[in-house]
Amino acid sequence: MVRSRVSDAVIRRMPRYYRYLVDLEKNGVERISSEKLGRYTGLTASQIRQDFNCFGGFGQQGYGYNVTDLKNTIAGILGLHKHYQVIIVGAGNVGQALANYTNFKDEGFTVAALFDTQSPPVGTFVNGVLVWPVEKMEAFVREHQVDIGIITTPQSVARKIAERMAEAGIKGIWNFAPVDVSLPEQDVCVENLHLSDSLLTLTYHLNEDPAKKE
Amino acid sequence: MVRSRVSDAVIRRMPRYYRYLVDLEKNGVERISSEKLGRYTGLTASQIRQDFNCFGGFGQQGYGYNVTDLKNTIAGILGLHKHYQVIIVGAGNVGQALANYTNFKDEGFTVAALFDTQSPPVGTFVNGVLVWPVEKMEAFVREHQVDIGIITTPQSVARKIAERMAEAGIKGIWNFAPVDVSLPEQDVCVENLHLSDSLLTLTYHLNEDPAKKE
Known part of the structure; x- marks a missing residue:
């Protein structure tokens, strides 16, 4: 399945999500809803879900996101698994x-x-x-x-x-x-x-x- | 006449126009069309005209823009007339x-x-x-x-x-x-x-x- 090209605006928000997730993980937060992540990052929950859907979507209905998993997934998207x-x-x-x-x-x-x-x-x-x-x-x-x-x-x-x-x-x-x-x-x-x-x-x-x- | 609020995307393009206009002036260019300014800045002529219209529009039909005047106008918009x-x-x-x-x-x-x-x-x-x-x-x-x-x-x-x-x-x-x-x-x-x-x-x-x- 070929993903369609992701817009520049979405790409530019990914490092921001990553930054917030690193902080959340440091502070011991294990899971987070799109609503809460929205409040943190200053975006709406639906914007966040839309952004993540460009990469296949990562959340689970009714659970939200596992902070460490989401952080690692976004790190991978941003190429941070490499040196x-x-x-x-x-x-x-x-x-x-x-x-x-x-x-x-x-x-x-x-x-x-x-x-x-x-x-x-x-x-x-x-x-x-x-x-x-x-x-x-x-x-x-x-x-x-x-x-x-x-x-x-x-x-x-x-x-x-x-x-x-x-x-x-x-x-x-x-x-x-x-x-x-x-x-x-x-x-x-x-x-x-x-x-x-x-x-x-x-x-x-x-x-x-x-x-x-x- | 109260101008409506200018979008963040437009505001963020103004310093870029300013940078290109400073260069054009340095290189002795006196006037420029939106088409040429578009080719320089990597934007379309209509985008440029739309952006400038947010501030009242600066060009003259059939003449284009006077480079120094446009540079000074944008400097003013960006607050560069101050220290x-x-x-x-x-x-x-x-x-x-x-x-x-x-x-x-x-x-x-x-x-x-x-x-x-x-x-x-x-x-x-x-x-x-x-x-x-x-x-x-x-x-x-x-x-x-x-x-x-x-x-x-x-x-x-x-x-x-x-x-x-x-x-x-x-x-x-x-x-x-x-x-x-x-x-x-x-x-x-x-x-x-x-x-x-x-x-x-x-x-x-x-x-x-x-x-x-x-």
Whole structure:
């Protein structure tokens, strides 16, 4: 049975469910109804049931969801049963912060190398991760099994770096540079995360006419 | 004339238009049609016209948009005509990276202070920004005009910090901790940015059945 393509909105809610389920499990909750999960996550019970139905549905009528089972199922859907080898190109503030981000290690992501053109000096270590000259990136990717390339370079070079990553064989790119990267023809998954887009959404709301707010 | 409430999806596309318009202006482009803007941004011309109509519409039939005027109008909608005083609570990797993020300075955001309980040591400077003990946050906010509070603390204390920010009078919160913060009763705008939700969207796609990809 082939599942139909799941919408982007549903996919983007799955990590949120996962986050809440990890918390519920930590707090010793064993089962939960869609209604309660809705109250936690700020969604409606029917939305949650619809979302889960995209993946076949996980609940039992009258019982709800087993928290650990649901958490593990969603972890599987999100690919968290695997381990990911990651490189970061751009060892500036954001690149260094990500290299130091212990949460990623806990979730199965290992930063194998940082690449940059200048500072921090090539050959130094950031949180035990060596900084390499960016010219060595392709060779590194071919020699190691690199699953994800993170781009934290200035905007001007981000697209070029993404193309180089794709040519070297990286299949997943997480881009923080303030430019939209997409590589539809190369079978590469790209997730663009624009910090300033999020900040400007906040300033929009700060300046909204109070009468129009919810 | 009261504008009706603009949907979240439209609001979230405005920073993206702004980003592209800044680029177009930098590249000397003076005017642009919705079709061309659509090709740039990956949206359809009719989507763009609909989005802009939520704010009254900016184009002229047969002319398109004047790039600089449109950029300035959207900057105004996003509140970028103002200057924002920002504090960051949580001077770990992400907090330090944000304190160092020069893009924010260029866009009118000044980080006035960092707050933490431990490292980097209180009293040290990160990119010229002093690290204060978190107990002093309320006093600092009352003495200075603080518009936005950024939360980069561990998950366990994020909600408490958000409540303390709101009580001290901060009206905008940008939360990076992996927990959803909302303060609907206190007239505080909150934007949650979850790095790992974005990363898990990428791993979802990396593990998707190729036949189901677009």
